[in-house]
Amino acid sequence: MKVSKKVVGVEYAIRDIVLAARKVQQKGMKVDYLNIGDPVQFGFQPPNNVKQALIDAINKGENYYSTSEGLEELRDEIAKKENTKGLSIEADDILVTNGVSEGLEMVISSIVDEGDEVLLPGPYYPPYASYVKLHGGIPIEFAVDLENSTPDIEDIRKKISSKTVAICLISPNNPTGVVFNENSLRELVNIANQNNLYIICDEIYDQIIFDEKFVGIGKVADDSPVIVLNGFSKVHLMSGWRIGYIAFNHSSKLDELRENLPKLARVRIATNLPVQYAALESLRGPQDYITKFVSEIKKRRDLVVKRLNEIPGLSCPNPKGAFYAFPKIENNRFGSDKEFVTKLLESKGVLTVHGSGFGKQYGSDHFRLVYLPSLETLDSAMTKIEEFVNQ
Ligand SMILES: Cc1ncc(COP(=O)(O)O)c(C=O)c1O
Numbered sequence: 551m552k553v554s555k556k557v558v559g560v561e562y563a564i565r566d567i568v569l570a571a572r573k574v575q576q577k578g579m580k581v582d583y584l585n586i587g588d589p590v591q592f593g594f595q596p597p598n599n600v601k602q603a604l605i606d607a608i609n610k611g612e613n614y615y616s617t618s619e620g621l622e623e624l625r626d627e628i629a630k631k632e633n634t635k636g637l638s639i640e641a642d643d644i645l646v647t648n649g650v651s652e653g654l655e656m657v658i659s660s661i662v663d664e665g666d667e668v669l670l671p672g673p674y675y676p677p678y679a680s681y682v683k684l685h686g687g688i689p690i691e692f693a694v695d696l697e698n699s700t701p702d703i704e705d706i707r708k709k710i711s712s713k714t715v716a717i718c719l720i721s722p723n724n725p726t727g728v729v730f731n732e733n734s735l736r737e738l739v740n741i742a743n744q745n746n747l748y749i750i751c752d753e754i755y756d757q758i759i760f761d762e763k764f765v766g767i768g769k770v771a772d773d774s775p776v777i778v779l780n781g782f783s784k785v786h787l788m789s790g791w792r793i794g795y796i797a798f799n800h801s802s803k804l805d806e807l808r809e810n811l812p813k814l815a816r817v818r819i820a821t822n823l824p825v826q827y828a829a830l831e832s833l834r835g836p837q838d839y840i841t842k843f844v845s846e847i848k849k850r851r852d853l854v855v856k857r858l859n860e861i862p863g864l865s866c867p868n869p870k871g872a873f874y875a876f877p878k879i880e881n882n883r884f885g886s887d888k889e890f891v892t893k894l895l896e897s898k899g900v901l902t903v904h905g906s907g908f909g910k911q912y913g914s915d916h917f918r919l920v921y922l923p924s925l926e927t928l929d930s931a932m933t934k935i936e937e938f939v940n941q
Contacts, residue, residue: 556684562676563907570892571901579899582931584919587724587873588789589843592922596787596832597839603831604791607824616823618815620646620795624826627833628780632797635756637768637778643798645812646829648821650754650781650794655681657777657796660811661715661748662687669706669717672912673876673905675724675752690714691911696867696876699728703737710741716748717741719767722755725908725918726876727851727869732765739767739774748807749776754794755872757785757840760848762870768799775803784872785840786832791825847873850921850928857932863939876905878916891917897941898934 564585571581583591595601619625625641632639647653654677662668664686670678672691679689690709693702706717719738721730730738742749751767767776781794796811798804851869858866858877866877884890888904894917895901905916921928 556686559683560680561907562680564676564903567891567895567901567903567907570895574895574899581895581899581901582923582927582934583901584921584923584931585901585903587784587920587922589784589787589847589873589922590789593924594787594843594922596828597835599835600786600788600828600832604824604828607827612823612827614823616820616826618645618818618820619812620644620821621823621826621830624830624833625795627830628795628797631833632766632768632778632780635753635764635766635768637766637771637776637797637799639768639797639799643800645796645815646821646826647781647794647796647815648792648818649783650752650779651677652818653779653781653794653796654678654752656811656814657750657779658682658687659685659814660807665713666715667711667713669709669714669747670909671701671718671720671723671728673725673908673916674718675720676908678718678720679909687715688713689909691909693912694723694726694728696726696728699730699870700734701730701738703741706738706741710745710747714745714747716750718750718752720752721767722758722764722869722871724755724872725874725903725905725913726867727872727874729759729762729764729870731762732770735765735767735770739770739772743774746803749774750779751776752779754779754781754784756780758844758847758873759871760844760851761868764871771799771801773799773801775799775801775807777804777807782829782832786829787839787843788825788828788832791822791828793821793825793829847922850923850925851875853925854919854921854928854932857929857936861936861939864935873920873922874918875921876916876918882915887913887915887917894935894938898938900931900934900938
């Protein structure tokens with residue numbers, strides 16, 4: 551029976567690689583899963599008041615369809631959070647979604663037609679390219695200096711064409727942990743304005759920052775057309791509950807999009823209502839669980855980056871945010887990064903993701919690992935990687 555060409559082309563390296571890990575496990579080998587960026591699978595949990603808010607909502611009978619745009623109280627609270635980051639918005643500027651993933655699909659399907667081009671940071675979180683391609687568009691990767699955390703503005707300039715409709719930013723970035731500073735964000739906004747592009751900024755890791763202060767796109771955007779994607783899966787430890795949002799700033803260039811995109815929210819009816827109450831509590835309640843989580847994973851980052859850089863043949867810039875390390879494989883004797891990752895899995899049981907899964911142009915010759923497991927697990931996984939590289 552017929553299957554569309556566009557769906558056959560969809561890839562998601564982070565989860566696709568798990569099939570290979572299952573085979574290794576079936577042979578009796580223990581696998582260290584360093585592939586999925588889900589803190590809740592590594593012992594971090596939403597705090598009790600947030601869990602209780604979910605249970606209470608269910609018990610109070612909040613089990614019906616919510617409005618398509620989401621609970622007003624929640625949107626109010628989200629607006630307050632975004633205001634503190636410099637994005638000047640109100641509840642009406644927000645659409646609650648089933649995770650950033652759904653928000654991203656709504657945004658891309660609302661702005662991309664056949665042949666349109668979308669600029670993505672190289673390397674990028676894979677669904678950005680998948681959704682662009684699914685809608686007939688072409689993802690174009692731009693260079694980012696991973697050591698200095700700066701976008702290559704000249705490279706962006708060269709890659710903009712009459713077909714370019716948007717530039718996507720992911721800060722802090724998955725898979726590199728790069729965080730753009732205020733100056734870089736200003737340069738990006740300027741170049742987007744000069745070329746009439748939407749600025750789509752994914753800030754899902756906005757509070758998972760280790761060394762410097764986070765600067766949101768809202769702080770520098772003025773009246774440029776900015777769409778912020780954010781959610782509760784990472785900072786708020788609610789990955790399995792599937793909740794996020796789209797926030798639009800007040801640029802008049804967004805008027806037509808804001809008239810049309812919410813139709814997609816209405817078509818899919820609504821997001822999970824009890825979870826919206828839990829998300830509300832996660833914003834209103836005590837925030838110390840976030841500080842504890844971040845200081846815990848900072849220790850894990852420090853260990854992993856130190857150990858990786860001690861291995862001859864690997865080099866790893868210091869991630870400034872999120873929970874991923876993205877080492878470069880120098881003189882790869884395995885030919886490709888995919889082969890490196892597969893052999894590492896088969897011989898040592900350490901599951902990572904090949905860098906080319908995050909964009910071939912800038913991701914190749916790297917691999918990504920998640921530093922969410924315990925210090926003991928990470929230390930032992932680093933020893934296995936070291937033995938593997940030295941073999
Ligand atoms: C940059 C980025 N955006 C979005 C997501 C997915 O977010 P959600 O769980 O809200 O769909 C991830 C998950 O890894 C991510 O790294």
